[in-house]
Amino acid sequence: MYAKNQHILLLVQKLNPNKKALNHALKIATIFKSKVLISNSPFSKNKIADEDLENYISDHDNASKIQLSITEDQPNKIIKQLNIIFMFIEIDVKNDFKFYLRNNIFSWILNAKIPTFLVGQKTSIKTEYSNIILPIDHKKESKEKMIWASYFGRFNNAVVQLIPATEKEEVFKKTIRNTLLFTKKMFSQFIFNYKIHKSEFSSKHIDEEAFKMATTNESDLVVLMTGKAQGVFFLRYNSKKIKHLINHYPNPILLINPMKDYYLPCDG
Incomplete structure (x- = not known):
């Protein structure tokens, strides 16, 4: 396999x-x-x-x-x-x-x-990787996170928890709807459980709120994506965000860089 x-x-x-x-x-x-x-x-x-x-x-x-x-x-x-x-x-x-x-x-x-x-120092020593937390923002690149999360459902029988942001702008709502439609279609090809949770938070805050959800346990993997376009502040912006999350929460993080022409795990 x-x-x-x-x-x-x-x-x-x-x-x-x-x-x-x-x-x-x-x-x-x-x-x-x-x-x-x-x-x-x-x-x-x-x-x-x-x-x-x-x-x-x-x-x-x-x-x-x-x-x-x-x-x-x-x-x-x-x-x-x-x-x-x-x-x-x-x-x-x-x-x-x-x-x-x-x-x-x-x-x-x-x-x-x-x-x-x-x-990090606060990360749980538990290593189940049986519950995967996926915050979904208004960026179309969020679809890439779904691909990586699906591996844990397929190979570890993990439950994938989808947490879409709530937006007021119609263009952002449409992107989130499209991401969910893409996810449902892709996940339906495999046999594992996933759940969609309503959220009251915008894309700006959805990543951190994913760590605080009642459905998020201390050992659950949270899948995040680097933010902001490449440029002079790219390293500074992302490292500051990671430092905050690592210092405050016990969850391991899977960090994905969008559009990197990834070397994907082979499953065939």
Whole structure:
């Protein structure tokens, strides 16, 4: 059902004793019939010794160590070479949100042709990935989130929770209706449950409100999309938003960059 040799790339900056990021990455690897590749974050000033990395994953046959470097064609060069379908990063709030964002991990996250899983200090250690939270705003690119969410329904029997924004402008209402129609049509091709929840919030606030919904449990995956057009404020805008969400909520995040000509997981 799956292509062989698909990988999850886990970038670490320190070795957390509870192995939270590793356990999350291993769960995703299980769902997608893939293996975990672990590496020092190329942007980390304090590199973890190879021996310590080896010991960190020694109990897990499904994980192995690699080395990465910073070049202009990364991360997409290594993504293509090693058939990586997701990056996985444990956010270091102290180091990952400094002013010169082009010199840290966010430059990779926001340029990758694959989605990135983000966990933080507050992220739950639970790794069910059985309830997927999907806020839907007025942008047509929201349809891309539905494709990625469908994998969890298909491969992990997850329930997908759709939370559309409420808008006053007719053009925005139409886009949201079209996204829901697209989603229903696509999801009907597979056997998994999904639910649509009414919301009173506009597109501006729908992402954060998705974390607060009564149907959202602490370990549920929230699927988000980077916002704003590419430009001088792209890194700053998105990193500020992620910092806030990582600091306030226990949910892992799947962050998708729209229109990136993605390398999609193989299911055939």
